Amino acid sequence: MKVLGIETSCDETGVAVYDTDAGLRAHALYSQIALHAEYGGVVPELASRDHVRKLLPLIRQTLAESGLDVADLDGVAYTAGPGLVGALLVGAGVARSLAWALDRPAVAVHHMEGHLLAPLMEDDPQGRPQPPFVALLVSGGHTQLVSVEAIGRYRLLGETLDDAAGEAFDKTAKLMGLPYPGGPQLAALAERGRAGAYKFARPMTDRPGLDFSFSGLKTQVLLAWRDSDQSEQTMADIARGFEDAVVETLAIKCERALDAAGCETLVVAGGVGANKRLRARLAQMAQRRGGRVAFPRPAFCTDNGAMIAYAGALRLLAGQHEDASVKVTPRWDMATLPEVV
Known part of the structure; x- marks a missing residue:
């Protein structure tokens, strides 16, 4: 067909x-x-x-x-x-x-x-992921964890209560003066940032549940930016701190979702799914658990x-x-x- x-x-x-x-x-x-x-x-x-x-x-x-x-x-x-x-x-x-x-x-x-379903189009040495699996949908408009019991049978496990992860990337970039669309530029800037120079909270990871919230993290970055010397290196360090916080938060929630769903296959899709640090962190988590994670190609x-x-x-x-x-x-x-x- x-x-x-x-x-x-x-x-x-x-x-x-x-x-x-x-x-x-x-x-x-x-x-x-x-x-x-x-x-x-x-x-x-x-x-x-x-x-x-x-x-x-x-x-x-x-x-x-x-x-x-x-x-x-x-x-x-x-x-x-x-x-x-x-x-x-x-x-x-x-x-x-x-x-x-x-x-x-x-x-x-x-x-x-x-x-x-985009990751299921890709050729994978391990074969295409088959339900049941957990999907992380992470984009400018959505951040959701979904239990996929079959194609077309979906159960929402958790979602963002305010800004989606991609939206938080874009808004954070804007408050630091980066041009639209700022999310990809913020991620590129974070590549030059020093790990640990700025450490921001991992929102809602200190309590049970699978929902997300990124608006408070955005406020933390704003305050750090206003109080800094706003140099190029400082901008990169803050971008790195922000990205690390988002990536770690997503990874913690994904691991909890896999436990809740009782499976070891994670599928990641949406614009933020192209983020290199997120891909590496989730691959590391899946390998440690003896499971697998599948992504679509960045495009x-x-x-x-x-x-x-x-x-x-x-x-x-x-x-x-x-x-x-x-x-x-x-x-x-x-x-x-x-x-x-």
């Missing part, structure tokens, strides 16, 4: 073709970072308009790179939520129209399920069409698809999804 995947939930336009026999055939991504940089964050209306401009050319490009004609597609998958309603409607409208014109099935994909940690094509292919193979109406769900609980059987 050859499935076209369309991702337009926020500020990146992603398109891919996934073939259930041959794997990922082609993918393309357009980022709107330059468009939103002068505003210091995503402007929903501008995001929607840019998806309108970029989506059809990206579909043509991706199909050409895959060696397929539009008539060769067996189905279309699109992100229906969660996300910005206008941006979602662009992808849903194009996907539904294309599916109707081709008389092919279309399936709505949950954005976070796409992230969760598939951020929003992309490949994860939507893959998740959609699984659901289309299971006979799931939508009617002809164009519907999106900006707020969508992943626990409500039907199981893939």
